[in-house]
Amino acid sequence: MEGDLDPQQSSVKHNTRVAHLRNISPIVTQTDLVQLCSRFGLVTDVLLLHGKKQALVQFETEADCSRFINEFDGMALHLQTHPIYVQPSLHNTIQKEKTSTEYDKVSPVLLVSVVKPLYEITLDNLNRIFAPYEPTMPGSVRKIILFSKDAGFQALVQFSTVAAAMHAKNDLNGKNIYAHSCTLHIQFSTITDLNITINSDKAHDYTCYKPTKLPSYPSSYLTPLTGLGGFIVPPPGHLIGGDEKLVLIVSGFPEDTVGCHELFNLFSNYGIIHRIKLLRDKPGTALIQFASASQASDAQTALNGTPLLGNVLQIHFSKYQTVLLTNTLPATESGRLLEFDNTELKRTRSIWSGIVGPKFVATPTEYLHLSNFPGSTSLDQIVSFVSKVVEPVKVQLLSKGNKGMAIVQLPSIEASNNVMALLHEALLGDRPVNISYTRSRL
Numbered sequence: 001m002e003g004d005l006d007p008q009q010s011s012v013k014h015n016t017r018v019a020h021l022r023n024i025s026p027i028v029t030q031t032d033l034v035q036l037c038s039r040f041g042l043v044t045d046v047l048l049l050h051g052k053k054q055a056l057v058q059f060e061t062e063a064d065c066s067r068f069i070n071e072f073d074g075m076a077l078h079l080q081t082h083p084i085y086v087q088p089s090l091h092n093t094i095q096k097e098k099t100s101t102e103y104d105k106v107s108p109v110l111l112v113s114v115v116k117p118l119y120e121i122t123l124d125n126l127n128r129i130f131a132p133y134e135p136t137m138p139g140s141v142r143k144i145i146l147f148s149k150d151a152g153f154q155a156l157v158q159f160s161t162v163a164a165a166m167h168a169k170n171d172l173n174g175k176n177i178y179a180h181s182c183t184l185h186i187q188f189s190t191i192t193d194l195n196i197t198i199n200s201d202k203a204h205d206y207t208c209y210k211p212t213k214l215p216s217y218p219s220s221y222l223t224p225l226t227g228l229g230g231f232i233v234p235p236p237g238h239l240i241g242g243d244e245k246l247v248l249i250v251s252g253f254p255e256d257t258v259g260c261h262e263l264f265n266l267f268s269n270y271g272i273i274h275r276i277k278l279l280r281d282k283p284g285t286a287l288i289q290f291a292s293a294s295q296a297s298d299a300q301t302a303l304n305g306t307p308l309l310g311n312v313l314q315i316h317f318s319k320y321q322t323v324l325l326t327n328t329l330p331a332t333e334s335g336r337l338l339e340f341d342n343t344e345l346k347r348t349r350s351i352w353s354g355i356v357g358p359k360f361v362a363t364p365t366e367y368l369h370l371s372n373f374p375g376s377t378s379l380d381q382i383v384s385f386v387s388k389v390v391e392p393v394k395v396q397l398l399s400k401g402n403k404g405m406a407i408v409q410l411p412s413i414e415a416s417n418n419v420m421a422l423l424h425e426a427l428l429g430d431r432p433v434n435i436s437y438t439r440s441r442l
Helices: 030-040 062-071 123-133 162-172 260-270 293-303 379-386 413-423
Strands: 018-022 043-049 054-059 077-079 082-088 109-115 143-149 152-158 176-178 181-188 203-205 247-251 273-278 285-290 314-317 337-339 367-374 394-397 403-409 434-437
Touching: 018 062, 030 043, 030 054, 030 062, 030 077, 030 181, 054 062, 062 082, 062 413, 109 162, 123 143, 123 152, 123 162, 123 203, 162 181, 247 260, 247 293, 260 273, 260 285, 260 293, 260 337, 260 413, 260 434, 285 293, 293 314, 367 413, 379 394, 379 403, 379 413, 413 434
Parallel strands: none
Antiparallel strands: 018 054, 018 082, 043 054, 077 082, 109 152, 109 181, 143 152, 143 203, 176 181, 247 285, 247 314, 273 285, 273 337, 367 403, 367 434, 394 403
């Protein structure tokens, strides 16, 4: 395991599948790191050492790890408003048996984190999900404790044996409680036995009391736990806090370069945007209202912590449910509050009508798909167009007849974000160019 290093110290670059992160905040979880790093490639393992304020993140390939490291070379990555420094690890794989005496131990207790908790999660919900894996108590696990941290909703679930906990972890990790939301991220807890003195709606010892009867849902609500399917369709009125979270508060962008239109270009990749408002008293901060909570959540998951024009975006759910229009804005604030309901700039995608699932929405990559320009456009014209922001690494034309299309590789995810924000709907010839992230590679 690497020792504690000076954040300013430059590391020797070499090929590895493991990234070494330093100055980790004590509230950061494995789930936070997986979410942060997954947009660069498949994450196969994470090791957190909170005592040393360090972590190791292992990618499936050296190329994915290299993209992540290069993206934040010479700059701090911010997670939970905390600066984190990234460099290559000295190891090509995480060797937990040699590096950790705390986090590699199995336990009959699972730490369950819920990502995108758009709907209410109860003791009975979790008991219903995990009970089939408990061999000694039909219909329930042994104990459950619910709690909330800055990182989000979490729970501790205790089984009678390590084997039962391992079976549940292997089957359920990464699955959804509700369709397209409330994703389970599961790891072994360092605790081996939960001490519950009084049963409540936040803690329950099922070895002493029978679980509360679940609400009765029609059998048509239940769906198989496969793919993007969930356990149950969210019952009406069960949104957390009683209201949908439609508004994001976005900070960290340079307001002299980025306004409502540039934010729209970036965030409209993930849903229908109703309104965007730049906050007068907080430079570089905006409110963005989406048409649905799931779209807002997708945008927050995909773009939080992503680099843009030398800055890093910080995105959270706002306490407001709507961005209000007003007819009394002074002329000096023209353009600080824009409504996009009647604009022609909307991205007309079938995913917003529910025809295609969110898995088809790409998170930021260094590859962009350009379309809607004249089919006669040359390769040099595409290069010149993109070079208004940054010189591309590679361009491939895919035009057919009068329909112009191309795949463009940029030098980094930040460069890709910059092109997306500044050039989406810009004119190439006599047509506005549509730009979107793509999983295609050159």
